Amino acid sequence: MTLEWMAWTLPTAVFFITIVVILTAMTVWQVISPCVVRRGLLPIATTRGDRLFIGLLGSAYIHLAWIGLTDYTLWIATGIALVWMLAVMRWA
Template sequence: MIAWMQWTLPTAIFFAVIGAILLAMTVFEVVSPCVERKGFLPIATTRGDRLFIGLVSSAYIHLAFLGLTELSLWIALALSVIWLGVLLRWG
C-alpha cells in the first residue's frame, strides 16, 4: 500500500509561497541579472544567495521560538519576514 502525504492547508500555502518566491526571483534574474555584492554579510552574495540564507535563518528563528518561548508563531513569522526583507535589501 502506498502512503500518500496528507497536505494540510498551511503546508500547501507554505510550499506555494516558497514556489512563488522562487518563480519571482527567477523572472527577476532573467529581466535584471545581478552581480555579487558585499553588504553587511561577511561574504559577497547574489540575490539568490541572500534568499537562501534568509530562508534558512527564518527556519532557525521559528525553531528558536518553538523551543525557547511560549510566544505565538505569528511573532516569529513577522520577525522572519522583516529579517528576510533586511537581508535581501542590505545583506
C-alpha cells in the same frame, strides 16, 4: 502494508506554494535583470539567490528556535522572520 501520506493542511500548502512563487519570481527577475555580486550586512559577497537562500534558512532557524524555546504564538516568530528576510534581501 499501508502507505502513510503527509497531511497537507492549508498552511502547509500555502508555505510550499509561496516558495515556488518566490523561486519563479527570482528566476524571471534574474533573466530580466542579471544581478551583481555585492557585500553588505553579511561579511561575504552575495547574489540575489544567495541572499534568498540565507534569508529562508535563517527564517527556518528563527521558527525552530521560537517553537523550541517559547510558548508564545508563532505569529511573532513569523514577524521576526519577515524582518530578517527583508533585511537580508535589502542590505546583505
